[in-house]
Amino acid sequence: MGNVLVLAEHRQGALRDVSFEMLAVAPKLAEGMGGEAVVLLFGSGMDDLAKKIVNYGVKVMVVDDPVFENFNAEIYQQALSALLDDLKPKVFMTGHTAQGVDFMPALAIEKKLPLVADAVGLAFEDGKVKATRQLYSGKLNAVVAFKEADTYLVTFREGAVEAPDPSSAGSVEKVDSPVKEEVSYRKFVEYIEAEVGDVDITQSDILVAIGRGLKEDKNLPLVEDLAAAIKADIAGSRAATDAGWIPHDRQVGTSGKAVKPKLYIAMGISGAFQHLAGMKGAKTIVAINKDPEAPIFSVADYAIVDDMFKVVPKLTEKLKELKG
């Protein structure tokens, strides 16, 4: 029997999107292997969250234990190590998130099980479970097959597939907590909320976004001029915030902000998936990049393949003219 066990992820009382997205993949995969998809939920006081998942026609196993109050890799690993022995799923998957990447590789080593990280697709083909993943800034895809093993471990990328619609009512089962030992060597201290800056880019109508292509901070006036001409706020990729060109609260993407402006002008940004996840909700997207293969063009409405240093000054000039 080939069951697919999915660990749902939640934080501060809410389920993360990836928990639902995995339900677009797991049932199909399980069906191919003659099994079913089962969702595992770790937490403290999980009734409400369990109710949200059970509408997707799956069995939800809830492990309710105060030790799960806040995520702790050591505790998760201990619990999962025991549960994998008990439940023997063919595939065990969770999100490729700050949470998933913090325990899955250690679990793989401990249990001597194979792992595919950051899968964007997962299927049962020719009698094998195969994962698709990306390499080289998204310019290369790989198909990786699991060799025979008791359980295959997978961390699945958030945003890689769309969550399905709720279907039918499944069932909820409570499971005794397998956590026996107190964990002492790693301690959760607190959450620290994102900093708030002078401008809230999630509220901006127009964003001019810069990336590593800006090269140096002395090139910033180029962008500031354009932004001033069209009353836009300036945002950017992680490369731009890491370099200190713009403040951290202006970062767009998975580890920054999700923005929904009417117009997003991306220049010198390659369009890594972590960036796209934060801006593909923009109504109109303009991409200026000198690399025709840059993934940013896959979400653009208007594309300019060229050197931003040649295009942007002219663009600013022309816009000023048109506005009179």
Add this chain to the structure above:
Amino acid sequence: MKTFVCIKYVPDTSEAEVKLNPDGLTVDDSRFSFDINDADNYAVEESVQIKEAQGGEVTVLSIGPKKSEVMIRMALAKGCDKAMRVEDERMYGHDPLMVAKVLAGAIKGQEFDLVLTGCMASDDWHMSTGVALAEELGVNHASMVNKVEVLDGKVKVNRELEGGLLESVEVELPAVLTIQTGINEPRYAPIKGIRMAQKKELNVVSLDDIGVDPAAVGADASGIELEKLYIPEVVSTAEYLEGEPEEKAEKLATILHKGGLL
């Protein structure tokens, strides 16, 4: 503090065209420029800052080809003390668990308080090696770290979660930390450091030298197999604006203006 910092020599593919070799399983990397992985550059800086504040020693560890020694020397020039390079064709590089076993083999038997890795290698994007390495070494860990505070016998670190949220956790030493970009401002190597780096110890070792059984980290030992590589099509529905840079700029300005987008 005795620290190991793991660094990887990676191709810069942000602007390069990626082409496959005829075998369909390897990439033609002859035209790429290689350098230290972005996150590892921040890990090097963090290890040197910790040494400057706490005293101790930093050892650079890298699995890679001879030509990566320029990168290793650069880390030594920035203040790391010595280095070890593992070169062995028998390791299955597609599986981060195998890579972690080799890194662990190189560290085992030596004293350490901290091992720093990058949180992600920009070529293969596994985000798995550091946490696997911790388990293999039998020590604690924290991943996606963007702040480190050294306390007595432990570190307090900030882990970066999604959406700009951070999580502060305490981890007892020894531990592996996977370092996220932006944690510090990586320094440039000083001229004097570059000269001194040439004299620092750089040990080149094979799997046999570090006591790792090649059969335990080879393709047969891995539970996964790379079946194929392919170049995904960039499917774009965008309207491409053509012409000289100036014309493109004019066309875009007109579209934005007339289309009521401003």
